Amino acid sequence: MIVAQITDTHIKPRGALAYGRLNTAPFLAAAVAHINTLDPLPDLVILTGDVTDGGAPEEFDHVRELLAPLTPPLIALPGNHDRRETFREAFRDRADMPEHGHLSYAEERFPLRLVMVDDTVPGQPHGEVTAELADWLEHTLAAASGKPTLVAMHHPPFITGIGHMDVQNCRGSERLAAVLEKHPQVLGLVCGHVHRNILTAFAGKPASVCPSQAHAVSLALTPDAPPSYHMEPPSLHLHRWHDDATPFGSLLTHQSFIGDIDGPHSFAMK
Ligand SMILES: [Fe+2]
Incomplete structure (x- = not known):
């Protein structure tokens, strides 16, 4: 099973620019076209x-x-x-999301179970795994403890070294870790x-951040670096799970670049 991950598309209303200069829409269009050409899909x-x-609402219409x-x-x-x-309205036909509160849910249709954790805090740039959200996650994971599972959330619960992002990461990481550590099915x-x-x-689990398919947060590892972005080559993540002799199978992540990439070329000598 292959799960493609895209993220942080930052779509504006049609014709509007992010930060006064960046049209994010063609980057999402290119990501969609790229995914549609992947083999296997x-x-x-x-x-x-x-x-x-x-x-x-007009941004979600554009999405x-x-x-x-x-x-x-x-x-x-x-x-x-x-x-x-507005998010719930835009995506309610795609997933069984709660009608109120945080938009966390489990996707059960595939051999790899996806548990989607909404760690957002309304009006705030940071995220948080509250005691309530940790309880929801524990209950949700315990309900299908025999099924291999991938957990997804917006804010990383770890320090990246990019200071202006680390101050708005996911708080309550100790609560999240305590739940995840109890569930070996979380890969x-x-x-x-x-x-x-x-x-x-x-x-104790592999953890990753997926790049945006539009702009990259600048790789600035000095503590006081101001927030900025670079236009790096766009890519996405492909999480590949396969069934093997281990109790929950194996999961790994590939990075797939989007755009006009030179190749494929044969390794054979001419
Ligand atoms: Fe964000």
Whole structure:
């Protein structure tokens, strides 16, 4: 099973620019076209938040138009730039989301179970795993403890070294770790928010941040570096799970670059 992850698409109303200069829409269109050409086609696409730049209804209308050509099914999580009310309206036909409160849910249709954790805090740039959300996650994981599971959330619960992003990461990480450590069926944690390809371990699990398909947060590891972005080569993550002799199978992550890439070329000598 292959799960494609896209994230932080920051879609504006049609014709509007992010930060006064960046048209994010063609980057999502290119990501959709790229996914549709992958062979094998991913079984599922997950979109891990900051789908829009401001959460406005006309932004979600634009998102739906851009996602319409996508061939595989897609499920999504809100980020701090989205708003739960408009997000719920935009994606309620794709996933069984709660009618009130945080938009966390489980996707059960595939051999790899996806648990989508909405860690957003309304009106705030940071995320948080509250005691209530940790209880929901414990209950949800315990309900299918024999099934291999991938957990997704917007904000990473770990320090990246990019200071202006670390102050708005996911708080309550100790509560999250305590739950994940109890569940060996959780094979990994995948996040967005930082707009970069980042790999680490969290609670003894592989953990990653998927790059945005538009702009990258600048790789600035000095503590006081001001917030900025670079236009790096766009890419997405492909999480590949396969059944093997281990109790829950194996999961790994590939980075797939989007755009006009030179190749393939034969390794054979001419
Ligand atoms: Fe974000």
